[in-house]
Amino acid sequence: MGLLEGKKALIFGVANDKSIAWAVAEAFRREGAEVALAYANEAVAKRVMPLAESIGVTLTLPCDVRSDDDLKATFAEIQKAWGGLDILVHSVAFANKEELKGSILNTTREGFNLALEISAYSLIAMAKEAAPLMQGRDGSIISMTYYGSTKVFPNYNVMGVAKAALEASVRYLAEGMGPDGVRVNAISAGPLRTLASAGVGGFTQIAGIVAGKAPLRRNISQEEVAGSAVYLASDLSRAVTGEVHFVDSGYNIIGL
Numbered sequence: 302m303g304l305l306e307g308k309k310a311l312i313f314g315v316a317n318d319k320s321i322a323w324a325v326a327e328a329f330r331r332e333g334a335e336v337a338l339a340y341a342n343e344a345v346a347k348r349v350m351p352l353a354e355s356i357g358v359t360l361t362l363p364c365d366v367r368s369d370d371d372l373k374a375t376f377a378e379i380q381k382a383w384g385g386l387d388i389l390v391h392s393v394a395f396a397n398k399e400e401l402k403g404s405i406l407n408t409t410r411e412g413f414n415l416a417l418e419i420s421a422y423s424l425i426a427m428a429k430e431a432a433p434l435m436q437g438r439d440g441s442i443i444s445m446t447y448y449g450s451t452k453v454f455p456n457y458n459v460m461g462v463a464k465a466a467l468e469a470s471v472r473y474l475a476e477g478m479g480p481d482g483v484r485v486n487a488i489s490a491g492p493l494r495t496l497a498s499a500g501v502g503g504f505t506q507i508a509g510i511v512a513g514k515a516p517l518r519r520n521i522s523q524e525e526v527a528g529s530a531v532y533l534a535s536d537l538s539r540a541v542t543g544e545v546h547f548v549d550s551g552y553n554i555i556g557l
């Protein structure tokens with residue numbers, strides 16, 4: 302029997318087959334979960350639909366996380382289809398490309414607000430909608446973060462600030478939702494080649510340095526992130542909440 306047998310999971314953030322959210326969706330299906338995919342817009346729909354079909358997912362919902370109406374409609378569909386929700390995966394981030402290179406002093410007010418809204422506030426907005434659906438179901442919420450929240454990485458700039466807000470949100474949500482049995486955790490993944498990371502200046506150099514210095518002396522894969530997501534979604538981690546769990550070949554423990 303799979304680790305997620307009988308569980309219902311809503312996953313935000315599949316854009317293509319390199320998305321971390323896609324590896325998570327595949328792993329959740331393998332472990333027996335029912336899965337729904339929420340995708341950003343019509344532009345990504347043409348890539349998401351065939352992927353969904355390939356793993357037997359029929360519930361695919363358009364949702365721009367900047368819109369409260371979209372979020373409400375998405376969770377209403379989940380309520381209608383499943384009558385509740387066990388697992389929510391937040392694998393969504395965005396910042397303007399020109400603010401992910403050079404100096405943080407180039408950050409605009411609009412760019413800052415956009416990055417924080419899509420990459421951090423959206424977790425709180427989703428949790429708000431998920432809370433009534435997770436009542437009495439020992440729910441698990443998982444978000445994706447990066448070490449740039451805590452340490453300075455070249456070009457990560459406003460996204461580092463957004464990830465710091467995201468990780469603080471994870472802790473506050475964990476406390477706020479804990480009395481209802483809902484757990485909230487984040488996975489801090491090492492660098493992975495995806496659409497999102499392609500927007501960060503000098504990504505290839507960062508990945509090379511991590512591979513050279515991390516205790517495991519290599520980069521990670523989307524599937525390795527998905528493995529930890531299965532653990533955090535399953536009853537194996539039923540006493541774990543408010544954590545930032547590193548899946549980074551151990552890079553974060555290295556000083557010099």
Ligand code: NAD
Nearest residue numbers: 314315316320321341365366393394445492493495496497
């Ligand atoms: P990705 O580009 O495949 O995923 C990002 C997703 O965010 C996309 O599906 C995109 O459509 C979605 N998105 C952006 N704006 C949105 C909006 N307004 N409404 C709804 N969805 C929106 O890239 P990824 O690397 O899989 O990123 C997933 C998460 O993992 C992000 O939070 C990212 O910061 C995090 N992460 C990535 C890495 C890496 O190196 N790739 C490392 C650590 C953490």
